[in-house]
Amino acid sequence: MQIAILLYDRLTALDAVGPYEVFSRIPETQVVFVGERRGPVRNDTGSLGLVVDATLVDVPEPDTVVVPGGPGQTALMSDGPVHEWLRAVDETTTWTTSVCTGSLILGAAGLLRGRRATSHWLALEQLTGLGATPVSERVVFDEKYVTAAGVSSGIDMALAVSGRLGGDLLAQTIQLGIEYDPQPPYDAGSPAKAPAEVVTFLRNRSRFVLEGAE
Amino acid sequence: MQIAILLYDRLTALDAVGPYEVFSRIPETQVVFVGERRGPVRNDTGSLGLVVDATLVDVPEPDTVVVPGGPGQTALMSDGPVHEWLRAVDETTTWTTSVCTGSLILGAAGLLRGRRATSHWLALEQLTGLGATPVSERVVFDEKYVTAAGVSSGIDMALAVSGRLGGDLLAQTIQLGIEYDPQPPYDAGSPAKAPAEVVTFLRNRSRFVLEGAE
Numbered sequence: 001m002q003i004a005i006l007l008y009d010r011l012t013a014l015d016a017v018g019p020y021e022v023f024s025r026i027p028e029t030q031v032v033f034v035g036e037r038r039g040p041v042r043n044d045t046g047s048l049g050l051v052v053d054a055t056l057v058d059v060p061e062p063d064t065v066v067v068p069g070g071p072g073q074t075a076l077m078s079d080g081p082v083h084e085w086l087r088a089v090d091e092t093t094t095w096t097t098s099v100c101t102g103s104l105i106l107g108a109a110g111l112l113r114g115r116r117a118t119s120h121w122l123a124l125e126q127l128t129g130l131g132a133t134p135v136s137e138r139v140v141f142d143e144k145y146v147t148a149a150g151v152s153s154g155i156d157m158a159l160a161v162s163g164r165l166g167g168d169l170l171a172q173t174i175q176l177g178i179e180y181d182p183q184p185p186y187d188a189g190s191p192a193k194a195p196a197e198v199v200t201f202l203r204n205r206s207r208f209v210l211e212g213a214e
Numbered sequence: 215m216q217i218a219i220l221l222y223d224r225l226t227a228l229d230a231v232g233p234y235e236v237f238s239r240i241p242e243t244q245v246v247f248v249g250e251r252r253g254p255v256r257n258d259t260g261s262l263g264l265v266v267d268a269t270l271v272d273v274p275e276p277d278t279v280v281v282p283g284g285p286g287q288t289a290l291m292s293d294g295p296v297h298e299w300l301r302a303v304d305e306t307t308t309w310t311t312s313v314c315t316g317s318l319i320l321g322a323a324g325l326l327r328g329r330r331a332t333s334h335w336l337a338l339e340q341l342t343g344l345g346a347t348p349v350s351e352r353v354v355f356d357e358k359y360v361t362a363a364g365v366s367s368g369i370d371m372a373l374a375v376s377g378r379l380g381g382d383l384l385a386q387t388i389q390l391g392i393e394y395d396p397q398p399p400y401d402a403g404s405p406a407k408a409p410a411e412v413v414t415f416l417r418n419r420s421r422f423v424l425e426g427a428e
Contacts, residue, residue: 012235013231014235017227017231017232018228018232020228020262021226021227021366024259024261031259033261040254040265045238047238047267048238048264049265050262050264051254051262051264051265120393121393138395139397151235151393152235155396155398156397159399160399163400168400169409169411171402172409173402173412175398175400176402176416177364177416178365179314179335179363179364179403179404180365180396180398180403181352181403181404182370182394182403183353184369184370184394184396185353185374185385186385186386186389188385188386188387188389188390189394190390190395194389194390195383198383198390202387202391
C-alpha cells in the first residue's frame, strides 16, 4: 500500500506530520512525501524544511492521498500540475483526504462538489464557493473523501482512516504506539469552547492565520 | 526569545513537529532546528527528511530547548557533542524539555538526576538507571525540567510551557489556532485504556518500537 502526502511551500508542518506519524505505522505501507519538485520546501513560518522525495509523476497511483493546509494553500487554488495530479490520482485512490485548508485545494481541484466537507474553523465557509457543504465537525467522511478540521485534527483523521484500512486493533495499536491520550492543559480547542476574546482575536487576524499575511 | 529543537537521524518526527507547531506561534519568538550538521536528517522510518538549519555552536543560549525521542535516541546515550551542548545550554535555559525517549538523552547527559521525569510508556523504567524518578504522567514539571510522555504528548507539553511563558490567553490562542480539540476515534492512548492484547503486542515488540530494531 502506498500513501502520498503532498508537500508545498508555506504548508503547516503538523498538517502533514500528524497524519504521517499515524500512517507510517501501518505495516507493509510506504508513505511518500510528494511535491512539484524534489528537495526541501519551507513551512509557513519558514523555520522548518521538509524534504520532497518524489515528484508528482513519480507517484501516479497512491492508495491514499493526504493534502495538508497552510498559508501556501492560496497559491494552489488555480488549475495547474497539483490539481491535475489530484484529479488523476483520485480516480484510483481508496481514500482522498485533507487536513485544515487542504480541503480548499481539493475543492478547487473540483473533487468536493456536492460533498460534505470540513476545514479550519476560520476557513469553513470558503467550502461553499467550491461547491461543497461545510460541516463543522472534526473529521468528515463522505464516501472516500475524508476532510479534517484545523492543523492537529489530522491525527484523529488518520486514526479513523487507519481503522477503516486495517481494522480497529491496528488503529488502537498505532494510537498506543504514539501514546495519543490527549490531555490539553486548556479547553480552548474549538470556537465554542475558547474564551470569547480569543475567538475574536483570531477572527480579526484570520487573514494572518490562514494566509500568513500581516 | 529563542527556542531550539534538536534534530538527529532516526528521530520520531511528531516528537519534534508537535511542540514546534505550538512554539512557533508565540509572538516574537524564533524557533530553530539545531543538529550536529546542517542539512536534512531522516526520521525513524527513513521516509521523511527534516532540515537542520543551525549547528550546535550556532545556538549557544536558547531560552528553551526541546529534545525529541525516537529510535535514534540510542545513538545519543554516550557523552559527546550533543551531551556537551545540552549541559552548556541548560545553564541558561528557562525551560529544558523533552518528548518521548528524548528524556533518556537528557538523563544520559546528567540533567535529570534526582528529578521526577517521564518518557514513552515503554521506556519509562529506563529513567531509573539515569538517576531520575519515573512518573507515569503525560507531562511532568520538575522546576525548569519538563518531560513529556510518548510522541503526541509534546503538543500538550508545549501548550503547558507556552502558558508559563506567555500566559493562559496566549496558550489558548495557540490551541484554538491549531484547533487542538482532540477527538480520537478510539480510547486506546495509554496502556491503562488500550485493549490488553494491544498492550501485550507492543510490549513484546518494545525493542522495535523504541529502537527500530527488527
